[in-house]
Every structure is written in C-alpha cells, then in structure tokens.
Amino acid sequence: MTAPHRARTAAEVLAALDLAEKVAMLHQHAPAVERLGLATFHTGTEALHGLSWLGTATVFPQPVGLAATWDPDLLRAVGDAVATEVRAKHAQDPAVSLNVWAPVVNTLRHPLWGRTEEGYAEDPDLTASLATGFCRGLRGEHPEVWKTVPTLKHYLAYGNETDRAVTSSHLPPQALREWELPAFVGPLAAGVVGAVMPSYNLVNGRPNHVAAELLDELRSFAPSSIAVVSDAQAPSNLVDGERYFPDHVTSHAAALRAGIDSFTDNSQDTAPTIERLTAALEAGLITEADVDRALLRVLELRERTGELAGHDPYGVGPDAIDLPQHRALARESAGRGVVVLADDAGVLPLRDPARIAVVGPFADRVLHDWYSGTPPYTVSIAAALRERHPGADVRVADGADRVALRSLTHDRYLEVAPDGAVAATAVAPHERTQLDVTDWGDGVSTLRAVATDLLLSGASWIQAASATRVGGWVAQETYRLHTHHDGTVSVLHVGSGRWLRVQHGTHLLVADGTATTAERFARHTVASGAASVAAACDGADVVVVALGNDPHIAGRETEDRPDLLLPPVSREIWRTAVASGTPAVLTLVSSYPYAIAEEAASAAAVVWTSHAGQELGHGLVDVLSGDREPSGRLAQTWWAREVDAGDLLDYDVVGSAQTYRYAPAAPLYGLGHGRSYTRVAYRGLTLAADGTGGGADGGAEVTAPPATTRHTAADEAAATAASGRPGLDAVVTVTNTGERPVDELVALWVHAPRLPVPAPARRLAAWTRVALAPGETREVALRVPLGVLAVWDVAAAAGPGDPATPATPGAYRVQPGVYRLAAGSSVTDPAVTAPLVVHEARDGGGPAPSRADRIDAHAFHAHAGVVTSDRTREHGSSVEVAAAGRAAWTLYRGLDLDDVTAVGIEATRRALPAWGPSTVRLEVRAAGGGEHDWRALTAEVAVPEGDRYAWQELALPLVAPPAGRPGGLDDVDLRLHLTGAARVAAIHLER
Structure with missing residues (x-):
C-alpha cells in the first residue's frame, strides 16, 4: 500500500x-x-x-x-x-x-x-x-x-x-x-x-x-x-x-x-x-x-510546529507534566511576585511567633481562575505557616458565618446528604445542616457544606453540595441572599437567575422559583464569622488577614468589577482583627488592585499577591518569614479613589488624562512601588548623550532626532542598539544601607514639560534589576533611547527613507524642551533627578505649517465631545458627536491656509436621530492663540439626511474673500464644529 x-x-x-x-x-x-x-x-x-x-x-x-x-x-x-x-x-x-x-x-x-x-x-x-x-x-x-x-x-x-x-x-x-x-x-x-x-x-x-x-x-x-x-x-x-x-x-x-x-x-x-x-x-x-x-x-x-515535515527536535514525552523543576519554578515565581506595599511598623519579616492567627477567606484555601489547569496540589497560607513555623500555634478562621436554614413551608432544616443532595428534611440542626456563607461583595455569596467541605452548586436545577470551587463559563456556585423585613431570607441562584424553593414530596432544594414563589427560610446563626475571627486573634502574636477576590466572582471575563473597594464583610473581618490589638498584616490575594487607604492606615503591614497558583502559600510565606527577600513591584497603579482611574469605557488616555502617565491624581501606590526588608539610598543620577559627557548638574543636552513613523516605544531600545539611533546613557548610584540583601528594581522615569503636543507627565524610560549585598554601592547603567520622549504628532512628516506609511497621519517626533529624568523607589518617588535639554534640530525640528489639500478629520490635535468613527464598513475614519451629545469640536494645528480659495467638507449623517439640526462650521486663529482669538472662517452649513456611508461634498463659503489677508493665514489653527448627527471624514482645501 x-x-x-x-x-x-x-x-x-x-x-x-x-x-x-x-x-x-x-x-x-x-x-x-x-x-x-x-x-x-x-x-x-x-x-x-x-x-x-x-x-x-x-x-x-x-x-x-x-x-x-x-x-x-x-x-x-x-x-x-x-x-x-x-x-x-x-x-x-x-x-x-x-x-x-x-x-x-x-x-x-x-x-x-x-x-x-x-x-x-x-x-x-x-x-x-x-x-x-x-x-x-x-x-x-x-x-x-x-x-x-x-x-x-x-x-x-x-x-x-x-x-x-x-x-x-x-x-x-x-x-x-x-x-x-x-x-x-x-x-x-x-x-x-x-x-x-x-x-x-x-x-x-x-x-x-x-x-x-x-x-x-x-x-x-x-x-x-x-x-x-x-x-x-x-x-x-x-x-x-x-x-x-x-x-x-x-x-x-x-x-x-x-x-x-x-x-x-x-x-x-x-x-x-x-x-x-x-x-x-x-x-x-x-x-x-x-x-x-x-x-x-x-x-x-x-x-x-514541525508538523508538516514530521520533525520534532524537542522530544517531550507524555509524562513531562508536574516535573520537579516546574514545581520549583512555580514556588519561585509565586514568591517573586509578592509585593510588600507597606511595613511601617516593622512587623515583617515574622520573628518566629508562637501564636499566629490566619483569618479571612484565603486563610486556608487556594483558588484558581478560568484560564487555569487543574493544579496537582495546592499549598495554602495556613499550611505554609505551619510548615515554616512547626512549633507555632496556627489558628484559622475564614470569617464566614456558619448558618442553618429552616424552610418555613416545611418546617425542616436544609440537610446535605452524603451524596451531596440538599433537602429540607432535618427536624433539628446538626453538622449536615450547617452551611458556611462567604460574602464576596456586591451581594454575591457562596454556600459551603460544613460536613463535606463542598460548595452548593446549581449545575443541575436540583441543588447539590458537589463543587470544590466556583468555576465554569457561567458560575453555578453563587447565590444572593435576600433578607425580608421579618428577618427571613430567600435565595437567588445567580447562574440561572431562578429563586430557590423546596419541592413538595421529595423536599429537594431546586432553582425553579420566582421572586413570589421563592422559599422563605429562617436563618439560624450557628457561629458568627466575626466572632470566630476575634477568637482566633485573641492572644496571637501576629494576625495575617487574608482577603481578596474569588477569580470567578465580581471581576472576570464577561464581568467588570462593580467598584475598587473590599467587600463590606471583608472590611468587617479587617476591623475585627485590628480591634483585637494584635499586629495585623493586611494580606491581599487578588486579581486586581483595591482602594484601601482606610485599611492600610491601620495595618502593621500590607502585602499583595495575585492568585499565585499551586505554590501561593509557600511563595507568600517565604516572603513573610524572610526566607526570600521581597522583590515584587507593582506593575499597575493602585488608586486611592475609584474616580482617579477615569472612565472605564474611555480609551483616549491622552485626551482624558488617564493612567499613571497622564492622570493628575496622586495614587495610593504608584507604578513600581514595593518595599524590601532593607533600605536602598539613591545617591545620584548622571546623564550623558551619545558622544558627550554629563553636565555639572548630572544632566545632558541633545538635539531632537528626525521624525519617524516606525518608532514605537516597545521596540525602540532594541532599534537603538541595533541601528545606532541616538540615545542617553544614564548612571544611577544606589547603596544598600541596611543589613539584609536586596533585589532592587532600578527604574528611570522621564517627566516632560508642557509641550504643544501633549507628552506624558511621567513615563517609564528604562529599568533593570540589581542585587545588592548589605552596605554595597553600585553604579547602575541604563540605556535610554530618545524615542521614549517621542509623541505622535499628526502634523509631522517622517524624514527621508522612512520605510512605512501608517494608517493614520503623522509621525513620532521628539519636541524640544527641558525634560526631567528621575530615579527612585517608584514613579511617585523621584529620589534623584537630572535635567535633559532637547534642542530643535538644525532644520528647525518642528513641522512647518502644512499646505496639505486634505485634512483627515480624525487626525486632530485636540477635541471635545467627539468620537472617531468608520468612514466605510471596511476602510477609513471619520468623526462624529459622541453618543447622547449635541455638539463637539476638533482642532487642527499648524496649517498654511494663506491662498485657500474655497473649503469643502466631506460629510454625512448618522442614521440614528439627533437632537436638533446637524451642522458643520469652521473657525480659525493664529497658531497657538487663545480661546478668545477664534474667528469664523466659513459660514455654517447644514448636513442633509442620508445613509451614514453616503458621503457628499459640502461647500462652505468663505466669510471673507481670500485676498486682503497678508500674513494672516500662513500659520494657523483650525477648529471644526459639529452638531447633532453630523459626521465628517475630511476637510478639503482649494488653493
């Protein structure tokens, strides 16, 4: 064959x-x-x-x-x-x-x-x-x-x-x-x-x-x-x-x-x-x-992959899973990702405590998220503490209320059978009627059977204690407990949107009710979660309060977070621990940041880890106990208030002043923040441009490089090294003044002045990690490509030989000005600084006033109330008034209109109805002028109704003839006004 x-x-x-x-x-x-x-x-x-x-x-x-x-x-x-x-x-x-x-x-x-x-x-x-x-x-x-x-x-x-x-x-x-x-x-x-x-x-x-x-x-x-x-x-x-x-x-x-x-x-x-x-x-x-x-x-x-040629040079066999080296790497990565956010009381590292309280939902549990495999094992925080401190009394309280629910219809308690079935069959409370209620915030709870340690789940409409964790594309293990005015509760199964009721005959608990047919339960508290936490903290030397999120609840794929706060029950656990008088370490196990200014103020220390996988407990306790020096640093800002983060649906980080680069608000913990168990002093920063020495103040002077369309921040460093693009050599002098070694993140941040094209107020420029022994001083060299100073200027044109034409007009351009470079423990700690003076290029550097005959409407320098939209279903862009808005404008700088004889607008209308008329008009002012300097250039023109893709050329008559304006329009700013449902793709200039 x-x-x-x-x-x-x-x-x-x-x-x-x-x-x-x-x-x-x-x-x-x-x-x-x-x-x-x-x-x-x-x-x-x-x-x-x-x-x-x-x-x-x-x-x-x-x-x-x-x-x-x-x-x-x-x-x-x-x-x-x-x-x-x-x-x-x-x-x-x-x-x-x-x-x-x-x-x-x-x-x-x-x-x-x-x-x-x-x-x-x-x-x-x-x-x-x-x-x-x-x-x-x-x-x-x-x-x-x-x-x-x-x-x-x-x-x-x-x-x-x-x-x-x-x-x-x-x-x-x-x-x-x-x-x-x-x-x-x-x-x-x-x-x-x-x-x-x-x-x-x-x-x-x-x-x-x-x-x-x-x-x-x-x-x-x-x-x-x-x-x-x-x-x-x-x-x-x-x-x-x-x-x-x-x-x-x-x-x-x-x-x-x-x-x-x-x-x-x-x-x-x-x-x-x-x-x-x-x-x-x-x-x-x-x-x-x-x-x-x-x-x-x-x-x-x-x-x-080698499939077509039948070639496999790797030779990986079917048993190469959960290898010893993978376990070791999992523990190392878990430990290195722990961030000590605060340690002002000096409680860390732990000093062989005799009694340790570990409280909160993550005291003795490890969760994993949707995009996760099944771990071969897990190590919790409590288990790792027992292992690390074998002689210590480690007390655990997860803070959940332990309850029994009695059906008022059948006068029986819910009872979990050995096979997991849940039915209202118990005459009196006992262990199999007890459920631990963990409140994850926003009214969502899980119910865990005490007898089997399994969660109630509605994967079938018949409820059963069958799940080890919350999981699935649609979580079936979450419930909302609604308390009525008489103190009774009804329970909504979140996954199905149906209320729980107890069947007649079988007495099984099922999710097929409505708000009016939902079962009423009397809620009997067997043990208060807060009281359990207080008991665990009593007499302890230190309390580790392990709070955070379940990765399948209140923030995951398909579900944004409701807010930045810890859930109310978690905050109550924290307050209970603090009230005990025991030094409390706020330990956050979460997929994201929290606004925790209030909680941090009363903490002996604050520590964060992500859901760090199977080795979470070892990784965290390695740091808490000082067996591993803390080296984690935040890669995301922790804002003090939710409002400081801006609008979730607004992606114009420049125009809306969002993220650490542009936001004016001071964060609770900034990008790069993280404490160590020693002290690192930043003693100096010097800059030297290519071929020059540093200035007396540690600064340097450079000439702006040519504009380019190919620069992007991500590949600039590699391109600089490979092609000899201009750059800076920065030297940061750091000293470990403490008694423990440290793995320090040495990062350089560039702070831009106010510039014609907005540049980041602060921006990561370069970084490296440096190991310092106690007492060691190191001069840390960092290469800083000048491209990190560049902004995308829609009015700029790339220099000769630039290899690409982008889909949007403009080019990356370094603007002249006095920049400040800083190094410190984070973006918010400019411990040492040095100036960098950028001069205009010999040819003038900045773009000359544009004499283009077409201005793409979406290539604006500034805007208000506008969004960018599609010109056709497959190609091009346009602008229109944002949804629910009535008017908007876009601004175009640096135009030469001196010999323009007519103006055309490529316009159409949205199909959706608009408030009032849909119009466009233009205003002009001398370049860089003030708001009061605007004057009309053209008359206002109404945009006729039509298909949103039925573009047509509208002629806007000039208010004054082009003659008689000597020197008046050779370097100007242009502003386009839109009202109603108007859409504009381009402004055409006839000369």
Missing part, C-alpha cells in the same frame, strides 16, 4: 489542495487530508499561566502576578515550562494544538476591567517586555521548529467586559500610537509570535475583525508571516450582535479580505463557515487568491 504523500512546506500543501479543501481549512477545526498525510488540526490551546482546561498541569501565578517580578527572563522560564507541558499533552493526545492562545498583552489601563488578572502591566513598554519574555519561552530555542506558536490577544483597545462585543473604543492617533500599539509590536518585532487574535470590540466605529488597516499595519512589524485567528464566535457576531453587516456571507467575506485567516465560529461545527465562504466565492465577494493568502498563513503556523 502506498503511503500518503507528505508535503514538507506550507506552500507545497497549499498547491496540492483543491478549492473546497482550502475553504474547509479556514475554520478553526481543519479536517484531515489523508492523501497529503495531514491530520486534523485546530488553532488554540489555552496557556495563559500554565496549560489550561486539559487536566492536571502546573499552575503558575496569574500574569498580573508574574508581571510584579518585572523580570522578562523569569517569564521566559515560565513560558518554556508551559510549552513543555503543552508538548507533553500533545504527546498524550495529538489533537492538542501546539498553537497556544497566549499571552494577553492588553494594557491594564483601568483597574475595573474584569480581565485584569490576564494582563501584565499598565505600561505598554513593560507589557511588551514581559510578553516578549514569555513568548520566547513558548517559542523555544530551535532555529526552525517552534516549541509552541504563541498568539497575542486581544487586538485592539480592549479593556472592558461591559457590552464588550458591541462597544467602540475611541482611539485617536496619539493614543493608538503611544499607548495601544506598542504592547503588541514588541513581541511581534522580536519574532517570537506566530499569530494574533482580534478582540470582540470595535475601534473607532469598526469591528476589529474587519479592521484591515490596523491588521495590515500590525503585520508590517513582524519579520515573518502572522496568522490572524478570530475570537470565538466573533465572525457571526459581526451580524448577530454588532449588526454591522446585513448578512453572514457579506460579513465573512469582509473579514477574510480584512485579514482574518482562521474562523473560530460555531464551536466544532464547520458547516456554517464553509457555506458562508463558499457563497461569498460564488457571489464574487472574495476570490481564490483571498482564500490562498489566508490559508497559507495558517499552514505556515502549522509548519513552524
């Missing part, structure tokens, strides 16, 4: 396939092609912080916890371990894909985002560096065959779960270039990424799954081909949820043309995708060349 032909390259496979086979392979689940020796294949194995959803695997800390190490090399080691376990699962089952859907590189712009746990850092440069490290580990060392093929998620401007599949992120060019793109570009440019997944949301009015201009530009940064895999059900959502296209054939064709290569849609049912793409071919909406282009990228992804 003749063996099937094995095609060795992606191009060979593509050439051997017929059209029907090609179309079928564009679905996530590609069929086998036996005549070519191709097995079935699918994109996507979840591997965010360990192999997920496929059984036992090493569970490392959440990415937000890994990021607190500020160490790309550690993340590379974690990535390598994860890739090993993916290969091991693949060896067990070849259907396990070697294309992994990780990491998430969306910046942690806002702490209310439900998926904060999945990202790395607030700063895009730090995010890019850490993601690149993780991807290097996932990719492996072989020059041709990748250990796994990483996929970056989720492109682009995705950071809210509220209506995530239909909201549009307003992203002006400056925010796009300086904030959103760099986190993706870093790992792409490093060549360690093989795929990208677009996000569900829209950007500037267009769904990311048909954003051809953004996808094309992203691909331009990668040294080799990149496959774009859709998010789950996103292709169908273009019609079903977003209502962006009239039918699925049109939408699938648009997605393929835009650059989607693999359709993750309808789970494993490939038929709808095949039918829609085939119909698009027949209708002429796509061609076979479009199919070939997409499929080749997917085949190249498969080629990277």
Whole structure:
C-alpha cells in the first residue's frame, strides 16, 4: 500500500489542495487530508499561566502576578515550562494544538476591567517586555521548529467586559500610537509570535475583525508571516450582535479580505463557515487568491510546529507534566511576585511567633481562575505557616458565618446528604445542616457544606453540595441572599437567575422559583464569622488577614468589577482583627488592585499577591518569614479613589488624562512601588548623550532626532542598539544601607514639560534589576533611547527613507524642551533627578505649517465631545458627536491656509436621530492663540439626511474673500464644529 504523500512546506500543501479543501481549512477545526498525510488540526490551546482546561498541569501565578517580578527572563522560564507541558499533552493526545492562545498583552489601563488578572502591566513598554519574555519561552530555542506558536490577544483597545462585543473604543492617533500599539509590536518585532487574535470590540466605529488597516499595519512589524485567528464566535457576531453587516456571507467575506485567516465560529461545527465562504466565492465577494493568502498563513503556523515535515527536535514525552523543576519554578515565581506595599511598623519579616492567627477567606484555601489547569496540589497560607513555623500555634478562621436554614413551608432544616443532595428534611440542626456563607461583595455569596467541605452548586436545577470551587463559563456556585423585613431570607441562584424553593414530596432544594414563589427560610446563626475571627486573634502574636477576590466572582471575563473597594464583610473581618490589638498584616490575594487607604492606615503591614497558583502559600510565606527577600513591584497603579482611574469605557488616555502617565491624581501606590526588608539610598543620577559627557548638574543636552513613523516605544531600545539611533546613557548610584540583601528594581522615569503636543507627565524610560549585598554601592547603567520622549504628532512628516506609511497621519517626533529624568523607589518617588535639554534640530525640528489639500478629520490635535468613527464598513475614519451629545469640536494645528480659495467638507449623517439640526462650521486663529482669538472662517452649513456611508461634498463659503489677508493665514489653527448627527471624514482645501 502506498503511503500518503507528505508535503514538507506550507506552500507545497497549499498547491496540492483543491478549492473546497482550502475553504474547509479556514475554520478553526481543519479536517484531515489523508492523501497529503495531514491530520486534523485546530488553532488554540489555552496557556495563559500554565496549560489550561486539559487536566492536571502546573499552575503558575496569574500574569498580573508574574508581571510584579518585572523580570522578562523569569517569564521566559515560565513560558518554556508551559510549552513543555503543552508538548507533553500533545504527546498524550495529538489533537492538542501546539498553537497556544497566549499571552494577553492588553494594557491594564483601568483597574475595573474584569480581565485584569490576564494582563501584565499598565505600561505598554513593560507589557511588551514581559510578553516578549514569555513568548520566547513558548517559542523555544530551535532555529526552525517552534516549541509552541504563541498568539497575542486581544487586538485592539480592549479593556472592558461591559457590552464588550458591541462597544467602540475611541482611539485617536496619539493614543493608538503611544499607548495601544506598542504592547503588541514588541513581541511581534522580536519574532517570537506566530499569530494574533482580534478582540470582540470595535475601534473607532469598526469591528476589529474587519479592521484591515490596523491588521495590515500590525503585520508590517513582524519579520515573518502572522496568522490572524478570530475570537470565538466573533465572525457571526459581526451580524448577530454588532449588526454591522446585513448578512453572514457579506460579513465573512469582509473579514477574510480584512485579514482574518482562521474562523473560530460555531464551536466544532464547520458547516456554517464553509457555506458562508463558499457563497461569498460564488457571489464574487472574495476570490481564490483571498482564500490562498489566508490559508497559507495558517499552514505556515502549522509548519513552524514541525508538523508538516514530521520533525520534532524537542522530544517531550507524555509524562513531562508536574516535573520537579516546574514545581520549583512555580514556588519561585509565586514568591517573586509578592509585593510588600507597606511595613511601617516593622512587623515583617515574622520573628518566629508562637501564636499566629490566619483569618479571612484565603486563610486556608487556594483558588484558581478560568484560564487555569487543574493544579496537582495546592499549598495554602495556613499550611505554609505551619510548615515554616512547626512549633507555632496556627489558628484559622475564614470569617464566614456558619448558618442553618429552616424552610418555613416545611418546617425542616436544609440537610446535605452524603451524596451531596440538599433537602429540607432535618427536624433539628446538626453538622449536615450547617452551611458556611462567604460574602464576596456586591451581594454575591457562596454556600459551603460544613460536613463535606463542598460548595452548593446549581449545575443541575436540583441543588447539590458537589463543587470544590466556583468555576465554569457561567458560575453555578453563587447565590444572593435576600433578607425580608421579618428577618427571613430567600435565595437567588445567580447562574440561572431562578429563586430557590423546596419541592413538595421529595423536599429537594431546586432553582425553579420566582421572586413570589421563592422559599422563605429562617436563618439560624450557628457561629458568627466575626466572632470566630476575634477568637482566633485573641492572644496571637501576629494576625495575617487574608482577603481578596474569588477569580470567578465580581471581576472576570464577561464581568467588570462593580467598584475598587473590599467587600463590606471583608472590611468587617479587617476591623475585627485590628480591634483585637494584635499586629495585623493586611494580606491581599487578588486579581486586581483595591482602594484601601482606610485599611492600610491601620495595618502593621500590607502585602499583595495575585492568585499565585499551586505554590501561593509557600511563595507568600517565604516572603513573610524572610526566607526570600521581597522583590515584587507593582506593575499597575493602585488608586486611592475609584474616580482617579477615569472612565472605564474611555480609551483616549491622552485626551482624558488617564493612567499613571497622564492622570493628575496622586495614587495610593504608584507604578513600581514595593518595599524590601532593607533600605536602598539613591545617591545620584548622571546623564550623558551619545558622544558627550554629563553636565555639572548630572544632566545632558541633545538635539531632537528626525521624525519617524516606525518608532514605537516597545521596540525602540532594541532599534537603538541595533541601528545606532541616538540615545542617553544614564548612571544611577544606589547603596544598600541596611543589613539584609536586596533585589532592587532600578527604574528611570522621564517627566516632560508642557509641550504643544501633549507628552506624558511621567513615563517609564528604562529599568533593570540589581542585587545588592548589605552596605554595597553600585553604579547602575541604563540605556535610554530618545524615542521614549517621542509623541505622535499628526502634523509631522517622517524624514527621508522612512520605510512605512501608517494608517493614520503623522509621525513620532521628539519636541524640544527641558525634560526631567528621575530615579527612585517608584514613579511617585523621584529620589534623584537630572535635567535633559532637547534642542530643535538644525532644520528647525518642528513641522512647518502644512499646505496639505486634505485634512483627515480624525487626525486632530485636540477635541471635545467627539468620537472617531468608520468612514466605510471596511476602510477609513471619520468623526462624529459622541453618543447622547449635541455638539463637539476638533482642532487642527499648524496649517498654511494663506491662498485657500474655497473649503469643502466631506460629510454625512448618522442614521440614528439627533437632537436638533446637524451642522458643520469652521473657525480659525493664529497658531497657538487663545480661546478668545477664534474667528469664523466659513459660514455654517447644514448636513442633509442620508445613509451614514453616503458621503457628499459640502461647500462652505468663505466669510471673507481670500485676498486682503497678508500674513494672516500662513500659520494657523483650525477648529471644526459639529452638531447633532453630523459626521465628517475630511476637510478639503482649494488653493
């Protein structure tokens, strides 16, 4: 029998396939092609912080916890371990894909985002560096065959779960270039990424799954081909949820043309995708060349894994899971991600206490999140303390109220049978009637059976104590307890939205009631959670108060956080511990930051760890007990108040002054914050530009480099080293003045002056980690590329030889001025500073007044009340008044209008009704003038009704003839006013 032909390259496979086979392979689940020796294949194995959803695997800390190490090399080691376990699962089952859907590189712009746990850092440069490290580990060392093929998620401007599949992120060019793109570009440019997944949301009015201009530009940064895999059900959502296209054939064709290569849609049912793409071919909406282009990228992804050539240089066997070195790495990463936020009382490290109280919901439990495997074991905080202090009396109280619920209808207590069934059958309270109620905030609780230590779950409509933890895409283990005016309670099962009642006959507890038929229960408190906490704290030498969030409740995929506060019951646990008089260590185990100014003020110490996986307890106690020096540093701002974080749905971080870079508010704990058990003194900072020495004040002077479209913050350092771009050499002198060693984060921050194009008030410029012995002084050298000073100026043009034309007008430009560089313990601690004077380039540096005949409306310098929207369904941008607004304006600086004879506006109207008339008008002033200097340039023109894509040219008559204005309009600012439903794509100038 003749063996099937094995095609060795992606191009060979593509050439051997017929059209029907090609179309079928564009679905996530590609069929086998036996005549070519191709097995079935699918994109996507979840591997965010360990192999997920496929059984036992090493569970490392959440990415937000890994990021607190500020160490790309550690993340590379974690990535390598994860890739090993993916290969091991693949060896067990070849259907396990070697294309992994990780990491998430969306910046942690806002702490209310439900998926904060999945990202790395607030700063895009730090995010890019850490993601690149993780991807290097996932990719492996072989020059041709990748250990796994990483996929970056989720492109682009995705950071809210509220209506995530239909909201549009307003992203002006400056925010796009300086904030959103760099986190993706870093790992792409490093060549360690093989795929990208677009996000569900829209950007500037267009769904990311048909954003051809953004996808094309992203691909331009990668040294080799990149496959774009859709998010789950996103292709169908273009019609079903977003209502962006009239039918699925049109939408699938648009997605393929835009650059989607693999359709993750309808789970494993490939038929709808095949039918829609085939119909698009027949209708002429796509061609076979479009199919070939997409499929080749997917085949190249498969080629990277060694599949096509049948080559496996790694030789990972099926047993390479939960290896001893993986356990050790899990413990190391858990410990290195612990951040000591405060230790003013000097209670840490613990000094062999004889009696330790560990209280709160995480005292003796370890939870893991949605994107997690099943850990082979877990080590809790209490267990680790007992292990570390074997002679100590470790007392545990989780703070839950222990209750018994008696049905008023049947006059029986709920009772948990040995098989987990819950029924109102007990005449009197006993152990099997006792439930521990843990309140996670926002009215959501879990009910744990004391007799079996299992959670009540509604996975079936019949309730049962059957779950070890909260889990699932829709959590079935959460309840809301509603207290009536007479003190009785009714219970809502959150997952189903049904109220609990007790059946007649069987007396089983079921979730099928309404608010009016819900069972009334008398709530009998067996033991108060607060009283248990007080008893545990009584006589203790120290109390570790372990509070935080369940990763499946009040903040996760599909659910943003309700606020930044600790839940009321958690705050009561804290107050009870503090009231005992025992020194209390506020220990937060969470996926995200909290606003804890009040709690921190009464704490002997404050410590944070993410949900750090199987070794959480060891990692945390290693730090608390001083066996590991604390080295974790915050990668995300902890704001003192929720309002300081800004609007969750506002992505224009520049215009809205959000994030640590722009926000005027002082944080509770700033980016880079973290204490050690010693003291590090910052004694000096000197700067030296290329080819020059430092100034007497430690500062330096440089000339602004040429503008470029290719600079992004994420890859600037590498580009500087490789191409000799201008940069700075900074030397920070640090001394360990204490008696313990330290692993210090030495970071340099740049503070910009007020400039014509807004620059960050503060920005991470460079960083490294330095080990210092007690008494040691070190001069730490940091290379600072001048590109970190650059802003995206929509009026700037790139210099000669710039290799790319971006989708948005403008270029990166370093503006002249006096900048201040600072180093210290965090962004809020400028312990040492030095000035940097940037001079104009010899040719004048800044852009000359523009004589362009077209001004793209979305390429504004400033705005108020406007959002960027789509010009057509597939290409271009425009501006319009924000939803529920009535008027807006955009500003364009540095224009030469001196010989303009007529002005045209490319305009249309939104389809939705507007308040009042829809109009456009223009005003002009001398460049840089004040608000009172504006004067009308044209008359106001009404925008006629029509299709939102029916663009038409409106002529705006000049108020005064072009003659008779000598020198008046050769360097001006222009302001466009919009009212009602007006949409504008461009301003056309006739000369």
